[in-house]
Every structure is written in C-alpha cells, then in structure tokens.
Amino acid sequence: MTAAHPHTQPTTRVRTSIDVRPVSEADLPDWVRAVNTGFLRSSPTSDAEIADRSSYIVPSRTLGAFDGARCVATFRSFAQELTAVGGRTVPANAVTNVSVTATHRRRGLLTRMMAQDLAAAKDRGDVVATLIAAEYPIYGRYGFGPATWATEWSVDVTRAGLDPRRPAPDEGGRVDLVDGDEIRKTGPELHERLRRVQPGTVDRSERWWQVNTGVLRLDRSPWTEPFYAVYRAADGTVEGLAVYVCDETWSDAKQPLNTASVKNLIAVTPAAERALWRYLCSIDWVTKVKSGPRAPDDVLPLLLPDPRAATVTTHADWLWVRILDVVQALEARTYEGTGTLVLEVVDPAGPAGGRWRLEAAADGASCTPTTGRADLTLDVRELASLWLGDESAVRLSALGRVQEERAGAARSADALLRTSRRPWCPDMF
Incomplete structure (x- = not known):
C-alpha cells in the first residue's frame, strides 16, 4: 500500500515523484519491511532482524525507492569472489534483496536501481555481477544470463x-x-x-x-x-x-x-x-x-x-552472471584448446559492448579490442552463459541468439569455451 497524501480536491490524485537513494540508518526499518513484503513474508519486522541487517549491509550499496516516506522497492549488492574456469577468482558484484512492491510495478524502479548499482560496480573494477533469479524473465534485459544450472x-x-x-x-x-x-x-x-x-x-x-x-x-x-x-x-x-x-x-x-x-x-x-x-x-x-x-x-x-x-x-537455472569487463573476464579463465575467436558483443545498456579478439592458448589467453571481422555476434547475456563453460554456442545459434558471421564459428567457440564438467554454484544469496 502506498503512503497517504493530502488532496486539495477530492477528485484529484496527487502523484509524487519516487526517490531512489541509498538507505540511511533511519530508512532501514522501512527498507526491511519492504523486503519482507516483496518476498511475501507476513510476519512483523523485528528489532532483532533490523539489528542483524545493519550488521552486514553496506549503506552505499543498499538502495531503496521511496514514495514519500514509504519504501516501495529495494535493492542490495555486496562484494563477492567468483571462480572462473581454471580456478582463478574475479571480483563480482553480487545482487540480492531485489523487490518492488506490487502497488508500484511497471514504473522503472528496478531499472533505475540496477543502472545505478552496475555503474558503481564497473567503477569499482568488478569484472562481473551475479545474482540468483527468483523469476526467469526479469534479468536478461539487464544483460544477465544463466551461467550455471542446478x-x-x-x-x-x-x-x-x-x-x-x-x-x-x-x-x-x-x-x-x-x-x-x-x-x-x-x-x-x-x-x-x-x-x-x-x-x-x-x-x-x-x-x-x-x-x-x-x-x-x-x-x-x-x-x-x-x-x-x-x-x-x-x-x-x-x-x-x-x-x-x-x-x-x-x-x-x-x-x-x-x-x-x-x-x-x-x-x-x-x-x-x-x-x-x-x-x-x-x-x-x-x-x-x-x-x-x-x-x-x-x-x-x-x-x-x-x-x-x-x-x-528440480532442474532450473541457478547462478546468473552479467559481464562488466569483457577483457578481464575472458583473460581470467582457461580454455580447452588453442585458437582465436572474434566476438561482436552487443550491450546497449552497459560497458561490455564492442568487438573483441580472444586468443586462447594452454599458457593463458589475451583479449583485445579489434576492428577485424567478427566470427560471432551475440548479446552480452549470451556471453555470460558461455563464459563459465556451461552453454553451447551451437545451441544458442540454433535458437537465433548467436549469429555466425563465419561458417563453423559456433563449433569453434564450443571447442574453446565448454568445460568437461559443468560449473556449479553451491550457494544461494
């Protein structure tokens, strides 16, 4: 339910602007209430829960959308390390506690919070963002793709x-x-x-x-x-x-x-x-x-x-990944073989767009911007699904989600990117 507002005319609806901002200490109880509302937890918010939340959240990375004094959408991120193929870890921006109150859907609140958070993550030097999606259709439009399954x-x-x-x-x-x-x-x-x-x-x-x-x-x-x-x-x-x-x-x-x-x-x-x-x-x-x-x-x-x-x-998507830095992401992992692949990455809403030349070898990989002809064109969300080695470029090509610019390029990509055992994330966050 939205906060009540005075009306000068009984028939006039006053529409207030919604403020998206980091939560303050004073905001936290209402922010926690909004999280519980979004996740359909009907029990009252306790002082103990508020104290526990305040012990580990980072206020600058904890966002709320406020309609007047009432929090109507929530968003939080925290620092994380994610293991890439081969065992190296990359700094990740883990997204959680995402909710929009049912009375305030379809107003772009998640889009505003996501854009603010991902921009900050890129500025910090995070290589990827991660999340566990409660609903499948939401996060692809922000560049996330399912990278592991459970x-x-x-x-x-x-x-x-x-x-x-x-x-x-x-x-x-x-x-x-x-x-x-x-x-x-x-x-x-x-x-x-x-x-x-x-x-x-x-x-x-x-x-x-x-x-x-x-x-x-x-x-x-x-x-x-x-x-x-x-x-x-x-x-x-x-x-x-x-x-x-x-x-x-x-x-x-x-x-x-x-x-x-x-x-x-x-x-x-x-x-x-x-x-x-x-x-x-x-x-x-x-x-x-x-x-x-x-x-x-x-x-x-x-x-x-x-x-x-x-x-x-149960068989379902689990960890979703959003690539923020293509060069560091592709250079952090190892590859099943040796080869070169030029990727045209489409990222209208983020920093990963461009044409990138991947050269993979047993002793490491290099990734650089290039103006050379692309082998594959794909959205950044498809790159995320391929990055940990779980998805097949051939299958994505059959679905129309990856476009071959060179015949056989999808098969070549699979020979480099896919792993002998599937990636796995044991944790929910």
Whole structure:
C-alpha cells in the first residue's frame, strides 16, 4: 500500500515523484519491511532482524525507492569472489534483496536501481555481477544470463541397490559425525580448496558459517540442528562434508519412512564425494534422500547400482552472471584448446559492448579490442552463459541468439569455451 497524501480536491490524485537513494540508518526499518513484503513474508519486522541487517549491509550499496516516506522497492549488492574456469577468482558484484512492491510495478524502479548499482560496480573494477533469479524473465534485459544450472534428485534408497552390509571400496578414508564447532574449524579451509577447482563457486564469509551452523540464528529462518558428516582421507585430512536433516516419518505398519534432506555437500576429491553419498544412502531408517541443488552432471545417479532410483525433482537455472569487463573476464579463465575467436558483443545498456579478439592458448589467453571481422555476434547475456563453460554456442545459434558471421564459428567457440564438467554454484544469496 502506498503512503497517504493530502488532496486539495477530492477528485484529484496527487502523484509524487519516487526517490531512489541509498538507505540511511533511519530508512532501514522501512527498507526491511519492504523486503519482507516483496518476498511475501507476513510476519512483523523485528528489532532483532533490523539489528542483524545493519550488521552486514553496506549503506552505499543498499538502495531503496521511496514514495514519500514509504519504501516501495529495494535493492542490495555486496562484494563477492567468483571462480572462473581454471580456478582463478574475479571480483563480482553480487545482487540480492531485489523487490518492488506490487502497488508500484511497471514504473522503472528496478531499472533505475540496477543502472545505478552496475555503474558503481564497473567503477569499482568488478569484472562481473551475479545474482540468483527468483523469476526467469526479469534479468536478461539487464544483460544477465544463466551461467550455471542446478538439479535436485530424490533417491529411493530401498531400490537404489546399495547394500549397507557390503563395505564400500577401501579408499583409505572414513566418514565421521562431528558437531558445528568442528565444521566452523574445518569447513572454511575445505571450501577454499573447492573454490580453487570448481568453476561457479563463490566465497563464503565468516557470517555464512555462523548462520549455517546455528551460532547466529535469524528470526526469519527457523533453525533445526542438522547432522554434520565429514570425510577424512587416510592421513586425516578433511576432504568433504555433508550437512543434512532428517524427519520422523513412520508408516501405519510401524515401518520407518524417514527422509534425509541434504543442506550442503562439498567435496574436493572423488573418493570423498562417493563416500558421503554412500553414507547418506545407508543411514538406518532413511528410505529417501533429497540431494539439494547439485550440478546437473553430479555423480549421484550413476553412483547407484540402479540410477533410476534417483528421480529428478528440480532442474532450473541457478547462478546468473552479467559481464562488466569483457577483457578481464575472458583473460581470467582457461580454455580447452588453442585458437582465436572474434566476438561482436552487443550491450546497449552497459560497458561490455564492442568487438573483441580472444586468443586462447594452454599458457593463458589475451583479449583485445579489434576492428577485424567478427566470427560471432551475440548479446552480452549470451556471453555470460558461455563464459563459465556451461552453454553451447551451437545451441544458442540454433535458437537465433548467436549469429555466425563465419561458417563453423559456433563449433569453434564450443571447442574453446565448454568445460568437461559443468560449473556449479553451491550457494544461494
């Protein structure tokens, strides 16, 4: 609901201008209320939530649209690091808390906030912007493209074919149950190791570990203490962890029908990944395992003697990327082969437009502006989908989203850009 305004005439509607600005300390309670309204959270905004928000937001990167005194749209960004193909990280502008109150849609408020934020990100030197899109159609018009996808499986343990009485292949490691204190000690270093090998991952702050191990409990996120399992290699090094919760469901015939829902599973070796999935699928009383969002080419289904026991329940876009600096983005990643590609990048609303010559080799890549003939013409959002190696230029060409200026250029692009394993972002933000 919009704020009330006085009227000089009963039949005259007074339309005020809407001010888009960084939030002040005094604005924050109404900004938090607007976020909760936009995300359909009906509970009242608490002092604890406002205090928690104020502890980590950056006011200059927290925008609100104000109709009079009332906040009617919200937007926030924060500093992030994103892993490119090959393991290098690039500075990213992570976008979150985007909402527009239903009474103020179609007034260009998101466009104004996005333009202001992306301009600031470019000035800071951020190479890309990132977000997790609640709705698919919104962000393409701002140059974002889906760069990773996520798949969730539900495993029927009773038909998976894993025999808990038969020992797993001896790889010298072991799975141990630990507590949250142990996860806070070993988890951050493990995740840093993952970030060095997994394209699409983002950094995790100390606050992330506190929230996800229950040290910091939020009013808006009810807490259930999970189970924590770690995989240790033969030398004791932690190479994987799984965090999961279980329900308490029994049949009328007094048979256990419990579900283990995975909240987080990361591993830096294949042995750790295999051992943790085997463990989860062999817990007494658990007849179903929900995987949580995984890379679409996760090993889980094929790890099972009967892969059909793993049913896909969700498959959707996950991390969206917006290229801000074409040169740094293309030079930061590695490539599957050696070659040259000239890209005509169309970016009407941003800084990435131009013609760019990519020269890729095993020892690195260079990207420079060029006036030479383009091999491919594509929008910046398609470049984002190709950058992490997940999408196919051949498929985008078939859809009319990439135009070949040279016959066979899309196939050449795939030979350079695509990766042997798909990128994956384990986190929501």
